[in-house]
Amino acid sequence: MLTNRRPSFRSCFGAIIVAALFLTSCRFLSGPFGGTFKPFTTVESVSTNGSSLAEPFGVAIKEDVVFISDGLNGKIVRISGETVQDFAVGLNTPSAIAFAPDGSLVVADTGSHTIKKIGQDGRISVIAGTEGRPGDADGPASEALFNAPVGVSVFENGKIAVADTYNDKIKIINDGAVTTIAGSGRGFADGTGPNAKFNTPCGVSVWGDGSILVADTMNSRVRLISASGLVSTVAGNGEPAIVDGSLPEARFVRPNAITAGPDGSIFIADNNSLRQIRNSPFPVVETLTMKRRGFVDGPTGLAAFNRISGLAVNDDGYVYAADSDNGAVRKIYSARIVDLEKQEVIDRSRRTDASEFRIRQPARWPFDPPEARRDIAGTLGEIRGEYKGADSFVRFHNGLDIAGAYGETTRFLWDETVLDPLSAENFETLRELIRLPSIGYIHVRLGRDSSGRPLGDERFQFDPGMTGVRVRRGSRFRAGEPVGTLNAMNHVHMIAGPNGDEMNALGALLLPGVTDTIAPVIEETAIYDENWQPIETKSADGRNILTGKVRIVVRAFDRIDGNPERRRLGVFRLGYLLMKSEHWIRGDVSWTINFDRNPSPEAVKFAYAPQSKSGPTGETIFRYIVTNNVNGSSFSEGFFDPNGLEPGKWVVRVFAADYFGNTSAKDINFEVSK
Numbered sequence: 001m002l003t004n005r006r007p008s009f010r011s012c013f014g015a016i017i018v019a020a021l022f023l024t025s026c027r028f029l030s031g032p033f034g035g036t037f038k039p040f041t042t043v044e045s046v047s048t049n050g051s052s053l054a055e056p057f058g059v060a061i062k063e064d065v066v067f068i069s070d071g072l073n074g075k076i077v078r079i080s081g082e083t084v085q086d087f088a089v090g091l092n093t094p095s096a097i098a099f100a101p102d103g104s105l106v107v108a109d110t111g112s113h114t115i116k117k118i119g120q121d122g123r124i125s126v127i128a129g130t131e132g133r134p135g136d137a138d139g140p141a142s143e144a145l146f147n148a149p150v151g152v153s154v155f156e157n158g159k160i161a162v163a164d165t166y167n168d169k170i171k172i173i174n175d176g177a178v179t180t181i182a183g184s185g186r187g188f189a190d191g192t193g194p195n196a197k198f199n200t201p202c203g204v205s206v207w208g209d210g211s212i213l214v215a216d217t218m219n220s221r222v223r224l225i226s227a228s229g230l231v232s233t234v235a236g237n238g239e240p241a242i243v244d245g246s247l248p249e250a251r252f253v254r255p256n257a258i259t260a261g262p263d264g265s266i267f268i269a270d271n272n273s274l275r276q277i278r279n280s281p282f283p284v285v286e287t288l289t290m291k292r293r294g295f296v297d298g299p300t301g302l303a304a305f306n307r308i309s310g311l312a313v314n315d316d317g318y319v320y321a322a323d324s325d326n327g328a329v330r331k332i333y334s335a336r337i338v339d340l341e342k343q344e345v346i347d348r349s350r351r352t353d354a355s356e357f358r359i360r361q362p363a364r365w366p367f368d369p370p371e372a373r374r375d376i377a378g379t380l381g382e383i384r385g386e387y388k389g390a391d392s393f394v395r396f397h398n399g400l401d402i403a404g405a406y407g408e409t410t411r412f413l414w415d416e417t418v419l420d421p422l423s424a425e426n427f428e429t430l431r432e433l434i435r436l437p438s439i440g441y442i443h444v445r446l447g448r449d450s451s452g453r454p455l456g457d458e459r460f461q462f463d464p465g466m467t468g469v470r471v472r473r474g475s476r477f478r479a480g481e482p483v484g485t486l487n488a489m490n491h492v493h494m495i496a497g498p499n500g501d502e503m504n505a506l507g508a509l510l511l512p513g514v515t516d517t518i519a520p521v522i523e524e525t526a527i528y529d530e531n532w533q534p535i536e537t538k539s540a541d542g543r544n545i546l547t548g549k550v551r552i553v554v555r556a557f558d559r560i561d562g563n564p565e566r567r568r569l570g571v572f573r574l575g576y577l578l579m580k581s582e583h584w585i586r587g588d589v590s591w592t593i594n595f596d597r598n599p600s601p602e603a604v605k606f607a608y609a610p611q612s613k614s615g616p617t618g619e620t621i622f623r624y625i626v627t628n629n630v631n632g633s634s635f636s637e638g639f640f641d642p643n644g645l646e647p648g649k650w651v652v653r654v655f656a657a658d659y660f661g662n663t664s665a666k667d668i669n670f671e672v673s674k
Contacts (some may be wrong), residue, residue, distance in 0.1 A: 040276075040288050043296075043303035045348060046320070046329040051084040053077065055419050055437070056322040056329055058097035059310040060105060066320055067105060068329055069094040069310070071419050071473070072437065076105065076118060079329070088118045093417060093474035095150040096203065096257070096310060101158050108152045108162065111417075111474030113145070115152060115162060115173060127160070128173050134472075136167045137178075144178035146171075148472040150421055151204040151257070153212070161212050163201045165421060166461060166472050170204060170214060170225060182231050186463055188219045188238060189231075196231035198223070200470065202421050203257040203269070215255035215268060217422065222255055222268060222277075235277065235285055242273060242291045250285035254422060257322075261313040269308035274300075274321060274332065288332070292601075293500045294633075295326045298345035305330065306500045307420065324419070325499040349633055352497050354507040354596075357438070361414040361479055363510035366441070366492050367404055368411065370480065373513035375567070376560050377401035377491050379659075380504045381595030382570035383604060383622065386613035394608070397570070398598045399440065399495040400505035407450025410483045410492045413439055413509065418475040424460075427468045430489050434471060439509075440495030444484040446471070455482055489616065502598035504572070506659045519662035520558040520571050525654055527552055527668065530639065532610075543649060544670040549639035552576060552627045552668065553609045556656040557620065568620040570595065572659040576626050576640070579651040579667075589655055592638065593624055594631045603635035626654055645672045 046066065054072035061067070066079040071093045078087040093111030100106055105118040106127065114129035128141035135145030151163030160173040169183030180194075187197035201223075203215030210227030213234075221236035235247040236255070243251035257269040266277040272293045277285055290296070294304025310322035319332040328348070364370035378401030385394035404410070416436040424446055426432045433442040445452065446469050447460025454462055459475045462468070477483075486492060496505035506514070527535040527544055528551045537545045557568040575591035593607055607630045609623040627638045640652065649671050657663040 040300045040319075040332055040334045042333050043289070043298065043300055044331050044333070045297055046079065046331050047082060048077075048079065048329065049082050049084045051077070053327050053329070055324050056327065057095050057309045057324055057419075058107070059312040059320050059322050059329070060097045060099050061312045061314050061320060062099055062103075066312075066329065067097060068322060069097050069107065071095060071110075071324075072417065074111075076107070088122045088124055090124065091116070093419070095421075095473065096152045096163075098152050098154045098160075100154050100160075101156060106152050106154055106160055108149045110148045110150055110165075110472070111476075113148055115146070115149060115160065128178050134166075136164070136169070138171070138180055139178060141173060141176050141178055148474055150202045150473060151215070153204045153206045155206050155210070161204045161206055163204045163214065165200055165202055165217075166470060168198045168200065170198070170201065170212065181229055182225050186468075188216075188221070190223075190233055191231055192229045196225075200422065203255065205259045207260055207266075213258045213260070213266065215258040217254050217256055220252045220254065222252065222258065222266075242270065242275075242287055244275075244286045245284060247277070247283050247285065256307075256309055256421070257311045259311045259313055259319075261317050261319070262315055263317060265317075267311050267313065267319055269311050269321065272305050272307060274305065274308060274311075274319070293325075294347075295323070295328070295349045295500070296345060296347050297330075300332065302345050303330075303332075347633065349501070351597075352501050352503060352508075354503050357497070357503065357508045358510050360438075361510070363512045364411075364413060364479065365511055366402060366410050366413055366483075366494065367408060370411070371512045373511075373562060375403035375563055376506075376514070376569065377403045377567065378493070379506065379558075379569050379572075379595075380502070380598060381572075381607070383608045383612045383614050385615065387605065387608055387610050389610060390605070394604050394612075395601065396599055396604050396607075397614075398502050399442070399493045400509070401491045401493050402511075403491045404486050406486055406488060406490050408486045410441060410444045410486055411480050412436075412441075412477045412483055413479060413494075415476070415478050418471050418473055418477075421473040422470075423473075424469050424471045430487055432487065433493075434483065435495070435499065436477070437498060438496070440493075441483050442493035442495070443487050443489035444492060445487055446484040447482075448484055450485050455484070457482070460484075497597075504596050504659060507596065515561045516658055516660040516662060517561055518559045518658075519664045520556050520656040520658055522654065522656050522664050522666040523555040523557070525552065525554050525666055525668050527670075539671045542669070544668070545673060546642040546670045547673065548643070549641045550627070551609075551625060552640055552652065552654065553623050554626050554654050554656065554666075555621065555623045556664070557622055558656075558658045560658075568622075570614075570622055571624065571656045572596075573657050574624050574626045574655065576652050576654045579653055580648075581651070591655075592626050592629050592631075597632040599630050600633050600635060603630045606630050606635045606637060624656075642670070642672050647672050 057071045058069035074091045075089040076087040095108040095110045113134045115127045137145040147166040150165040162171045168186045182196045184194035189197040199218035202217040205213045212225040214223040222234040236252045241251040254271040268275040290304040296304040306325035309324040321330045382397040496508035497503040574593045578586045606628045612623045652668040
């Protein structure tokens with residue numbers, strides 16, 4: 001039978017892995033592993049037979065059946081072969097799930113602040129905690145209080161380990177009582193009982209003879225609680241990064257979930273990557289998948305995920321992952337006989353429909369009064385930073401900037417439920433933000449007024465001394481409720497669309513009164529050879545003489561109705577058309593650069609030429625390389641090649657268009673010699 005309960009390894013194994021932090025030459029004993037390491041080879045998406053998973057989070061396996069919690073839909077889904085059906089409904093943002101010895105399913109029902117049980121008949125009952133009442137109290141299970149618990153795991157004797165996430169504690173439910181075994185408030189410390197500290201722990205996994213592995217999420221560490229109650233750090237030094245190597249050298253970003261396989265290997269869901277402390281003579285951490293966000297099946301080294309939240313391993317060593325922001329369940333095969341050279345890489349990226357997206361809620365602006373038009377200060381796809389050369393740090397702007405006054409209250413556009421356990425980031429910086437499933441809000445003092453005082457909304461949980469803020473998974477906000485107040489950036493940056501599928505907010509959001517009748521301005525054009533040298537050879541009548549492949553660069557910007565003239569926005573799309581004369585057009589416009597969706601980060605230097613720059617201060621210059629191709633996740637270098645054209649006078653007409661269809665054009669005259 002396949003379960004998500006860990007095999008019973010000898011208790012010495014926990015001591016060995018902790019000792020490895022100090023004795024890097026220490027070797028794992030072969031006994032606890034029960035075998036040799038098997039390399040992972042491929043990732044495939046598990047078929048849900050057309051059924052939709054809004055936010056898969058927890059994973060549990062029983063025999064050949066996979067169970068998934070769907071946080072957004074508040075249910076547990078059962079997948080058996082090609083059959084997908086609801087197993088239990090009516091939950092409140094369920095998170096981790098685990099099977100108990102009696103066959104019931106234990107659920108961390110995060111939104112209700114309880115731990116629940118689902119019988120084999122699908123009936124739901126509360127094991128511990130009080131429905132809808134957050135708090136921190138041990139004692140009889142019916143009187144105990146949790147604060148949005150996210151992680152659960154079950155011992156072979158039926159005891160339940162709980163990651164009481166926003167109390168920063170690890171608790172045990174046993175014989176009808178709840179007891180804290182480690183943790184005493186947000187922080188970091190090894191030790192026993194209340195001397196140990198955690199920071200937003202999201203994952204727990206029973207391991208060995210009474211030990212518990214902990215994904216200590218905001219401490220960027222993997223921790224171990226021994227059977228005697230001693231908390232030790234297994235791997236990670238607290239500096240967020242993806243660094244492989246020995247346990248003392250390895251680093252993690254945001255470990256969210258943790259589990260162990262039948263051979264003793266430990267698997268960690270680290271933000272968008274799957275990491276492993278593998279079964280080898282020396283304990284080392286390695287990354288099995290790509291480090292960046294995506295949705296790609298194929299060889300493990302090329303496979304990509306988008307916020308892995310839950311993990312389970314079957315008896316054959318196959319890992320199942322809840323790929324939350326991709327809305328998918330993924331299966332990672334080990335020791336599978338495949339031809340890696342012939343293995344297909346499949347990009348399964350979702351594409352949210354902007355027209356459907358924009359009608360989910362009534363139109364409003366993120367300020368009061370909700371119908372009053374505001375200045376659009378920035379659009380998706382604009383360069384941020386200054387591009388001086390290959391080593392320049394530049395990025396794409398991934399949202400829509402809406403101007404406001406310093407300290408002005410920013411309000412939620414839509415009704416939404418917080419799903420990411422770490423939705424709030426960058427406290428007391430200019431990039432402070434909260435990310436909800438559909439919309440993100442940046443440059444806002446979350447839950448605070450202009451002087452930094454809390455607004456009194458308990459959904460924003462502030463650390464003592466106002467050193468940080470968290471918003472619990474399962475928190476629900478309604479359109480018009482305050483997000484917080486604008487910081488010194490004097491605008492709110494709105495991100496439209498799920499993580500990894502950000503859309504152009506002009507098309508995705510309904511903002512009353514937005515019109516645009518102003519066409520983009522093409523300031524100048526330039527032609528360069530393959531080595532970025534300007535084309536200077538000209539004919540007698542001033543035409544460029546082209547003899548080989550060239551790059552075409554267009555300097556352009558857009559404006560929108562109601563904006564001040566000084567405001568320069570990025571162009572929505574650009575392209576070009578080859579013409580023999582004004583009366584003969586060869587083919588259709590080749591739209592090469594398109595900002596309907598946020599491009600891949602690596603594409604910024606394919607879209608923009610050197611001297612491009614944009615930011616909160618200084619001059620704004622957008623120089624687009626229209627011969628390159630940038631469209632969503634795809635991008636490539638391109639050239640205009642006159643070879644094959646008949647000798648004579650030609651024209652390349654370049655185009656710049658805004659989101660509303662206003663288009664400008666400018667001609668580049670050139671000559672092809674005999």
